[in-house]
Amino acid sequence: MMVYDQDGLKSIHNHEFCSEPEFVEAYGRGIEAAGVDYNWHWRVHIGLWAARTAVRLNGDFVECGVNAGFLSSAIMRDLDWDRTGKTFYLLDTFYGLEESQVSEVEIQDGIMDKNKELLKNGFYVASAEVVKDNFSEWNNIKIIEGVIPNTLSQIASDAIAFLHIDLNCAPPEVASMKYLWGRIVVGGIVLLDDYAYNGYRHQKVEIDKFARQEGIAIASLPTGQGLIVKT
Numbered sequence: 001m002m003v004y005d006q007d008g009l010k011s012i013h014n015h016e017f018c019s020e021p022e023f024v025e026a027y028g029r030g031i032e033a034a035g036v037d038y039n040w041h042w043r044v045h046i047g048l049w050a051a052r053t054a055v056r057l058n059g060d061f062v063e064c065g066v067n068a069g070f071l072s073s074a075i076m077r078d079l080d081w082d083r084t085g086k087t088f089y090l091l092d093t094f095y096g097l098e099e100s101q102v103s104e105v106e107i108q109d110g111i112m113d114k115n116k117e118l119l120k121n122g123f124y125v126a127s128a129e130v131v132k133d134n135f136s137e138w139n140n141i142k143i144i145e146g147v148i149p150n151t152l153s154q155i156a157s158d159a160i161a162f163l164h165i166d167l168n169c170a171p172p173e174v175a176s177m178k179y180l181w182g183r184i185v186v187g188g189i190v191l192l193d194d195y196a197y198n199g200y201r202h203q204k205v206e207i208d209k210f211a212r213q214e215g216i217a218i219a220s221l222p223t224g225q226g227l228i229v230k231t
Contacts, residue, residue, distance in 0.1 A: 006039040008198060009222050017045050022078060029077035030070040033134045043193075043223045044074055050189040050227070051075040051162055055084055059161030059185045064148055064176045065193070066092040068125050069134050071164060081138045089155050090135065091144045094128035095119070098147045102169045106202050111169060149175035160184050166193035170206040177210050184230045192218070195226025 004015045017023050018041050027044055031037045054061070063072045072090060075081075081088065097115040099107070118124045125131055128145045135141050144154045149172060160183045167173045173192070184190060194200040195207060195218065207226065211218050219227040 004042065006041060007043060008224060009042055011222070015042065015045075017041075023048065026074040026078035030074035033069040033073035035068070038070070040070070043225060044071060046221065046223055046225055046227070047071045047075060047164065047191060048078050050164075050191050051079060054162035054189045055079055055086070057161040057185055057187050059159035059183075059188060060086045060157040061088040061162040061164075062091070062155060062157075062160050062180065063088070063164040063166070064091045064172070065164075065166035065168065066090045066094075066131065066143075067123075067166070069131055071166075071193075073134060076135075076138055076141075082140050084140070086140060086161070087157060088138075088141045089144060089157070090131075090141060091146075091148055091151055091155075092125075092128075092131075093147055094125055094131060094145055096124040096126075097169055098172075101147060101149075101172045103171055103202065103206075106169055109202070148172040149179060152176065152179045155180070158183055161188045163188070163190045164193065165190070168194060168200070168203075170203045173203055174206045174210055177207065181214065181216075186230055188230045190228035190230070192226035192228070194224060196220040196222075197224030200224075 004011045026048055027041065030044060066072060096119045099112055102111055119126055132143055144151045148167065160180060163180055163184060165173050165176050192207060195204050216228055221227055
């Protein structure tokens with residue numbers, strides 16, 4: 001029996017997707033973008049499922065929190081992106097967290113110290129230039145550099161089929177949801193990268209408040225992600 005044991009998830013259940021050629025190619029493109037394998041196989045599997053589902057709908061793709069572009073690169077390789085006719089909006093500071101957008105409770109928990117370490121060890125990119133080079137093989141993209149929520153107005157699309165939020169702190173994640181929720185098409189997918197992830201509970205608490213206000217159901221996944229299908 002093969003046991004899956006990566007990224008905080010241990011399972012004896014079937015994970016043959018890890019060896020499927022399409023997945024291997026897409027995941028490999030994510031590694032190429034980041035320059036390292038984070039062993040995010042099941043998390044990326046969920047992301048590819050979401051993208052493959054959303055690509056059939058009317059609407060563009062948005063990622064709030066791109067960093068090096070692991071998941072978005074995997075998605076674009078998997079979908080042969082320029083053939084979709086959609087635009088992928090890619091938003092990030094491209095220098096880690098912006099302290100003015102971090103909640104006081106997160107600061108007290110040491111999030112900015114963690115941010116400094118992640119910049120130092122290279123997990124967070126420190127410049128948009130290498131990211132732009134990574135995405136240069138595709139045409140139908142728009143890289144938006146700057147602080148969220150200030151940059152959200154640069155998303156020109158009125159219809160969004162796929163939204164991935166991975167901002168690693170609560171205020172900009174909630175701001176992104178509030179600003180973009182009305183543009184998500186029926187059947188559209190929202191994937192929250194850290195919704196149930198260990199160490200990121202402040203994000204879950206604040207997203208849950210918004211979800212209750214809007215009557216949104218969020219599936220909490222063992223990968224640490226949160227999944228929403230708009231109805």
